[in-house]
Amino acid sequence: MLSSQVMEQLRQAVGSDQIITSPAALYAYGFDASIHHRTPDVVVQPHGTEEVSDIVKIAYEHEIPVVARGSGTGLSGQAVPIEGGIVLDLSAMNRVLEVNVEDLYCIVEPGVIYGKLNQQLAPQKFFFPPSPGSSDVCTIGGMVACNASGMRAIKYGATRDYVLGLEVVLPDGSVAHMGTRTIKNSSGYQLEKLLVGSEGTLGVITRVTLRLLPLPKSRAIAIASFDDIEQAGQGISNIVASGLQPSGLEIMDSVCIRAVNQSTGVGLPDADAIILAEVDGDEAVIKEDVEAIADICRQSGATRVEFTHQKEEMTSLWQGRKSVLPSLSRYGEDSVSVSLADDMSVPISRIPIAIKRFQEIAGEHGILVGTYGHAGDGNLHTKVLINPLEEGSWNRAEAAVDAIYSTVLELQGTVSGEHGIGISKAPWMQRERQDSLQLMHAIKKAVDPKNIMNPGKIMQWQGSIITHLRYP
């Protein structure tokens, strides 16, 4: 509960219609797509940098937590205000301020929706590539804060690779401009890159300068069916090792295939596993590449390979792929999909062994795990299916998650490839980056001495993650 003095100061900083205090609305702002929930004390919807700065100054003065939020699609609790305080809903700061294809950049506000930005860029034949699963909903600010990426990272990389510059409101309310609008930059510490993936713990991003790439002329997709998921995993490694450069290389196990087919009617092949490979570029090249990928899949044991370059069919396949996560919630009568252990990465060649080990762990802990992901860049998604109301289900899930992450670390992987740490992955990130933790704390303290920026997250989280659950 914030004091009446703070509330009055907020009202002076922004209009009353930009301040949300009703119990119902506040409760709804306590969620994202993670397993966690905590109701904020107040939500403010700023319209520009100056307003953000004014609000942060008030928070700094009174040492109130500030949690920035875009669309709230994060899977690890980054936008959940775990210590209460002020949630800054940046979705109204949604202007594309400049598109400059001659200089290969655009400048946007943080609330711009990723999909809408690319729609706007398409007529000029440029795009911002990372392509997260939530692309039609998620905001650029959220993508930058979590270093999001997605299905095309194998060829195009992640958000960090495209951030040229940032405007950031620092914890004391001052406004800092980091980076440049040039493609190359060797000028001192690249603080803009540090802010990428900092999950709102170092400041509030209010403007983003993004590098743009020319839109590929055409795409084609191959779908290969396998009787054995390990063979599919081997197929992925074989494609990568061949030197071909697909723009997407996905794997899905039978649990995920069935879930998507039940839920969306996309009609994926009924197999133990599939590989979905996309190539892009000039038409002649992609024809050659897609056939080469098909050959490698067959040699790796694929029972069937189909390909398409029909735009509608490809869109439908990608929609099916993007629907895996929510579709899994419909898989069982009693179980639902909860966001745990959701985006680990391992060295690409370790994918077959990782998948095999995850299935064993699921069996050992009496839970169901669906495995899918951007296997071409080593990034896997496992989804834990449990009945949140069943006695002991969360403890079993947590033990399974611990075993899964232990495997990931043994395989020299990382606990998060693209979703970020937040709360849900914090204990394992801390285990993975033991010798970096001290430096992370030092950076945080230097930038945010009062610890008001999204406190309690990443290296600051302590204890079990099975807490502040949004389930009963």
Added chain:
Amino acid sequence: MKHLEKMKHELMCCTGCGYCKQNCPTLDIGGTEADSGRGKVFLSYGLLTGELQEEQSLVEALQRCPLCGRCEQDCPSKIPISDIVRTARRDLTTRLPPHEDILERIQKHGNVYGEEQRSDTAGGTVAFFPGCIATHRAPELREAALAVFDHLGVDVTIIEGCCGSPMDVIGVDNDRVPEVRRQVTEHDVDTLVVSCPSGLLTLQPLAGDIELLHLSEFLLRQDVELQPYDGTLLYHDPSVLGRKLEIYGAPRELLTRAGGFLEFDEHHELSGCCGGDLAFSAAFQGMADEMARRLLAEAAEQHATVVTASPQCYLHLRRQGDVVDLVQVVAASLR
């Protein structure tokens, strides 16, 4: 036991992915998390678990939704969001003042406008249920329908009164459906033709006893012949007629016979919402009017007049611009 108890699994199946936020007309205008489909699911969850107490802001947030179901088209987990919202409303005990008024008028006068109740008109075995709007606020629709029946030589029994649809939407027991059933039985009809999609949805419990048809379906079955209508028409799928009752073809076939029509950029299952739900537009008029204006703006861009197949949408859109109902098009185009 709370009604929401039976929706518990559905509530937990929502992963909170937020895909429902893409095209939600309420969120588009309201702009807060509580306005989105997932926001309503979260609020319902809070109401069920008791984490949220029933107070004004919760009642308003749960009522601030026209139940258009557009969010469900974007939901990969197939969460029945509008059913959840309807169910949550049944667990509320507080009513918004405009809803109190609606309920009182239905109880006192037998119709949502508090007008004098008409008596049924006996006729053949096909009954026509014009509903409150076409009877009391847009009589031109009732007259057009009756003129078409007359032209076709169909001697209709007219069943007057209220289907109770606003009661379902607001979240109270609907005691009107048994009354309509009694009227239908008394007149010994075998078919009930309903002009209002919400009425048709509400009267579905009667479907086991008699054949229920939307007016557009009935007219198509009569093989009505039409000549070209004078004007460019842009057909809007009413949310209930389309997404809930899955009636997309009959209105389009009639419009094709009347010389053709244009489609909105988003149509069929993806059609936008005009905000015309009676209970929603009564309580949140500003938001509902803005939804109507946005639809009408697209019609203006296409230099066309919106044609709907719902008296509820017709009445609401008419407050903001030009609109015709399908039955008026048919009446004007009869050969």
